[in-house]
Amino acid sequence: MSARLEAEHLYKVFGRRPDEAVERLRQGADREELRADGTTAAVIDASFTVEPGQIFVVMGLSGSGKSTLLRMLNGLLEPTAGHVRFDGQDLTAISDRELREVRAKKISMVFQHFALFPHRSVLENAAYGLSVQGVPRVEREKRAAEALELCGLAGWEKSWPDELSGGMQQRVGLARALATDADLLLMDESFSALDPLIRRDMQDQLLELQRTLKKTIVFITHDLNEAMRLGDRIAVMRDGRIVQTGTAEDILLRPAGDYVASFIQDVDRSRVLTAGAVMDTDIRGDEADCGCETATPETPFTELCAISARLSHPVAVLDAGRELVGVVPRQRLVGLLGDERGEAPACDRGEKVIARA
Amino acid sequence: MPRIHFGDWVESAVDWLQSHLGWLFDLVNVVLDGMYDGAVAVLGGAEPLLMAAILAVIAAWLRGLLPGVLAFVGLALIDALGLWQDAMDTLSLVLVAAVITVVIAVPLGIWAAGSKRVSSLLRPVLDVMQTMPAFIYLIPGVMFFGVGSTPGLLATIIFAMPPGVRMTELGIRQVDPELVEAATAFGTSPRDRLTRVQLPLALPTIMAGVNQVIMLALSMVVIGGMAGAGGLGEQVYSAITQLKVGLAAESGVAVVILAMYLDRMTGALNERVSPLGRRALAKAAAARRSALVHYRPAGAVAVVGVVVLALVAGGLNWAGSGDAEATANGRQGRDAGKTVDLGYFPWDEAIAATYLWQNVLEDRGYRPKVRQLDPGPLYSSLAGGQMDVQLDAWLPTTHKAYWDKYGSRLEDLGSWYGPTSLELTVPSYVKGVDSLADLKGQSAKFGGKIIGIEASAGMMGTLNSRVLKAYGLQGEYKVVSSSTSSMLAELDRAIKKKEPVVVTLWSPHWAYGKYDLKKLKDPEGAWGKGEQIHTVARKGFSDEFPELAGWLKDFKLTEEQLASLEVAIQKGGAGNEKESARTWLDAHPGIEDKMAPVS
Numbered sequence A: 001m002s003a004r005l006e007a008e009h010l011y012k013v014f015g016r017r018p019d020e021a022v023e024r025l026r027q028g029a030d031r032e033e034l035r036a037d038g039t040t041a042a043v044i045d046a047s048f049t050v051e052p053g054q055i056f057v058v059m060g061l062s063g064s065g066k067s068t069l070l071r072m073l074n075g076l077l078e079p080t081a082g083h084v085r086f087d088g089q090d091l092t093a094i095s096d097r098e099l100r101e102v103r104a105k106k107i108s109m110v111f112q113h114f115a116l117f118p119h120r121s122v123l124e125n126a127a128y129g130l131s132v133q134g135v136p137r138v139e140r141e142k143r144a145a146e147a148l149e150l151c152g153l154a155g156w157e158k159s160w161p162d163e164l165s166g167g168m169q170q171r172v173g174l175a176r177a178l179a180t181d182a183d184l185l186l187m188d189e190s191f192s193a194l195d196p197l198i199r200r201d202m203q204d205q206l207l208e209l210q211r212t213l214k215k216t217i218v219f220i221t222h223d224l225n226e227a228m229r230l231g232d233r234i235a236v237m238r239d240g241r242i243v244q245t246g247t248a249e250d251i252l253l254r255p256a257g258d259y260v261a262s263f264i265q266d267v268d269r270s271r272v273l274t275a276g277a278v279m280d281t282d283i284r285g286d287e288a289d290c291g292c293e294t295a296t297p298e299t300p301f302t303e304l305c306a307i308s309a310r311l312s313h314p315v316a317v318l319d320a321g322r323e324l325v326g327v328v329p330r331q332r333l334v335g336l337l338g339d340e341r342g343e344a345p346a347c348d349r350g351e352k353v354i355a356r357a
Numbered sequence B: 001m002p003r004i005h006f007g008d009w010v011e012s013a014v015d016w017l018q019s020h021l022g023w024l025f026d027l028v029n030v031v032l033d034g035m036y037d038g039a040v041a042v043l044g045g046a047e048p049l050l051m052a053a054i055l056a057v058i059a060a061w062l063r064g065l066l067p068g069v070l071a072f073v074g075l076a077l078i079d080a081l082g083l084w085q086d087a088m089d090t091l092s093l094v095l096v097a098a099v100i101t102v103v104i105a106v107p108l109g110i111w112a113a114g115s116k117r118v119s120s121l122l123r124p125v126l127d128v129m130q131t132m133p134a135f136i137y138l139i140p141g142v143m144f145f146g147v148g149s150t151p152g153l154l155a156t157i158i159f160a161m162p163p164g165v166r167m168t169e170l171g172i173r174q175v176d177p178e179l180v181e182a183a184t185a186f187g188t189s190p191r192d193r194l195t196r197v198q199l200p201l202a203l204p205t206i207m208a209g210v211n212q213v214i215m216l217a218l219s220m221v222v223i224g225g226m227a228g229a230g231g232l233g234e235q236v237y238s239a240i241t242q243l244k245v246g247l248a249a250e251s252g253v254a255v256v257i258l259a260m261y262l263d264r265m266t267g268a269l270n271e272r273v274s275p276l277g278r279r280a281l282a283k284a285a286a287a288r289r290s291a292l293v294h295y296r297p298a299g300a301v302a303v304v305g306v307v308v309l310a311l312v313a314g315g316l317n318w319a320g321s322g323d324a325e326a327t328a329n330g331r332q333g334r335d336a337g338k339t340v341d342l343g344y345f346p347w348d349e350a351i352a353a354t355y356l357w358q359n360v361l362e363d364r365g366y367r368p369k370v371r372q373l374d375p376g377p378l379y380s381s382l383a384g385g386q387m388d389v390q391l392d393a394w395l396p397t398t399h400k401a402y403w404d405k406y407g408s409r410l411e412d413l414g415s416w417y418g419p420t421s422l423e424l425t426v427p428s429y430v431k432g433v434d435s436l437a438d439l440k441g442q443s444a445k446f447g448g449k450i451i452g453i454e455a456s457a458g459m460m461g462t463l464n465s466r467v468l469k470a471y472g473l474q475g476e477y478k479v480v481s482s483s484t485s486s487m488l489a490e491l492d493r494a495i496k497k498k499e500p501v502v503v504t505l506w507s508p509h510w511a512y513g514k515y516d517l518k519k520l521k522d523p524e525g526a527w528g529k530g531e532q533i534h535t536v537a538r539k540g541f542s543d544e545f546p547e548l549a550g551w552l553k554d555f556k557l558t559e560e561q562l563a564s565l566e567v568a569i570q571k572g573g574a575g576n577e578k579e580s581a582r583t584w585l586d587a588h589p590g591i592e593d594k595m596a597p598v599s
Helices: A018-026 A031-036 A066-073 A096-105 A122-126 A128-133 A137-150 A166-179 A196-213 A224-230 A248-253 A257-264 A301-310 A330-337 B006-020 B022-044 B048-063 B065-080 B084-114 B116-131 B134-145 B149-174 B177-185 B190-227 B232-241 B245-273 B275-287 B299-323 B348-363 B375-383 B400-409 B458-470 B484-496 B546-554 B559-572 B577-587 B591-595
Strands: A005-014 A040-050 A055-059 A081-086 A107-110 A184-188 A216-221 A233-238 A241-246 A315-318 A324-328 B339-344 B367-372 B389-395 B410-417 B421-427 B449-451 B478-480 B503-507 B517-519 B532-538
Touching: A005 A018, A005 A066, A018 A031, A018 A040, A031 A040, A040 A066, A040 A081, A040 A233, A040 A241, A055 A066, A055 A224, A066 A081, A066 A184, A066 A216, A096 A107, A096 A128, A107 A166, A107 B177, A122 A128, A122 A137, A122 A166, A128 A137, A128 A166, A137 A166, A166 A196, A196 A224, A216 A224, A224 A248, A233 A248, A233 A257, A241 A248, A241 A257, A248 A257, A301 A315, A301 A330, A324 A330, B006 B022, B006 B134, B022 B084, B022 B134, B022 B149, B048 B065, B048 B245, B048 B299, B065 B084, B065 B245, B084 B116, B084 B149, B084 B190, B084 B232, B084 B245, B116 B149, B134 B149, B134 B190, B134 B375, B149 B190, B177 B190, B190 B232, B190 B245, B190 B275, B232 B245, B232 B367, B232 B484, B245 B275, B339 B348, B339 B375, B348 B367, B348 B389, B348 B559, B348 B577, B348 B591, B375 B389, B375 B400, B375 B410, B375 B532, B389 B400, B389 B410, B400 B410, B400 B458, B410 B546, B421 B458, B421 B484, B449 B484, B449 B503, B458 B478, B458 B503, B484 B503, B503 B517, B532 B546, B559 B577
Parallel strands: A055 A216, A055 A233, A107 A184, A184 A216, B339 B367, B339 B389, B449 B478
Antiparallel strands: A005 A040, A005 A081, A233 A241, A315 A324, B389 B532, B410 B532, B421 B503, B421 B517
């Protein structure tokens, strides 16, 4: 299956003579050199692909260029160089009118500060995209009401945005994006303005919706935990460049460079890792024959620890066809929690050490 | 530094425009005049109290019962002051000017909000429009458009435009950029973005701008009164020039009532029009218990109220129109039925002669239209042919400047009164000063000042260049140029406090009747010979109105006649000049037939 969304060597430079700046960046100039000339390189040579139904998270600190990158995907900002392909169509090459058409029908967006129209009711807000498309009133109100219901806002249609809490407002924002039936959702730090508990709720709800709707989502965040929770794939940005792209496990287990490594220190690994990511694939073949409890590659880390605690030997990992694919020794589980990947050397005294709490 | 002749360039540009773009000015004139006349017909056509009731219903709809009642009381007060028609003229001017201004200003503001370059180009233009003294374009306006509502309207539009543009631009720029981005992200076209998101959200600010436009228009309309835009402005202006403080105050009160009405209504309109305002309103209504004071008729009720009152007003008008055509007394002139435009500036002899002729001409079947103007606009409109006759040309001195400029385009129909005299005058209680020569060495007494009139007046030139020199007063006295009304006010003040004062004055003047004054003798004859008061017409007037031109050429008044006529008009009070002149005519039988003999 071909990629739904493809970004190809995207550059965005603000300031004078942007093309010249891109040329210098290609030849290896760095961001600071350009800044001295008064030009700002917001995004430098960003490439990635997003498969249909995937949540692709772009993670980076503020100023890393992630919002600029997102805005190039639906043409709110025109790339200085590079291409964006969506469903095979090059969005950088089409006319304004066609671009508006794509935005109205195929790509919708959810904003950090909700960006609800204060002069429209909740229902009218949710129906906004449809009214832009010229969908007749009765139909668009029906579809908007459905989208609101999907986001858990049934019964709030007649309210006004400022009467809602932040979390509810963002649900309206999400409903507005879903109502148009767009395939691609761009979410710009959509949950960052919410307090932590509400943010958890919203993340859960997004994952829940995603199970049934199977949208393609590009999600921007500065919070690596959020990235790990939501992302099928994650791109880490630093100073305008994508420094690593991969799954949550890739990034946790094989961080590309010190920058990413320093980032992942604070991540709660137990929520991210699964048996498939941590298992040892170097197997003898008979580990599962004892009839004890086994795990699957999708088994979460915490559950794996529980199983391991009940067994005296490494946990066997079986795939869907009950074939043995790997084993997880307890020492590896402990090592991952302590961020220690080395093999344990033999102890000098060769005695058991009992830790006392 | 080389002298830059900016003024000359402007003058030649004005001349060029006058001769080449006449058709354009005529078109603008027709459109603006038409709008104004329409508005006057609607607003001023009805019975005052009915119209006040209609405006009060609108107030009740927009703001509630109490403001409605207050509006009615205020408007009724205007009627009680006898200023209703003027107030409606003013209201029409304001509304027409405001509508045109908003129609131009809002799109300009939108344009400026969308483009930094437009915005920065527009800013100095708006600065000029807002700060350039209105007289500077008011008078050329008269040259192009003639006397009447158009120059006043244009000056008002120019003056009131900047806040409309600026507030629109500000309002649109203030809309949260994330909302604009959200609209764009959902595929909204730039035009829809404007109408669905930016304008609705900017509306409160834009309406604040509209409010400013209306208030500025109202303040400017008063100045427009000088160029013949009628209404309260003319009342204020003529009251001030004649030093009728009471009348000026009454007109001022009427202006204030109108201002408050318009201000409150546009403020409330904002709440009614903008979606955010409507919400705030609904919230407030839900929050408070419904009291009678807060009762506001629903839109439909208000419309019904207005329509019913308007129908009643229309009906009354129709019923009353039967006896409107007054019949002439049968002694018609040859050009009966023709319209004659008589202009005057508010000097007493001009008022007297003009209203006298208005009565006589009406009796002869003419349709005289009388309009008050400043001397400058009056001469320029005579030269431009928009005005037919003015009866108060002081020649050869006082109006020398005008005669030099426009004389070639005017007809002199001869003098009807003379000689006049110019003089310096002191109150009689100033002892020891009887002639100009006595002023020498007395400057400390008078604070070294001679209170003059408008710097443009011919007598001011004579005073400075000849009179002071002849008596060796230059250096010792400073001639303060102000305005006739300021001079009279200063005279009045000084007399009340019994202070010595020396002012420029002329005869005939009502001040000699009102105060005990002493004309300073002029043994050297420095003031020159007395002047004659001439009747001046536009070029071609005597060909078109041979009979009337003949009458005017033969017109003469003696000092006694003029004095008694002026006294009669003073007694009748402002607003009744025509009736007072009629009373005087009736008391002096035979004069009418002498003025306008019909075979």
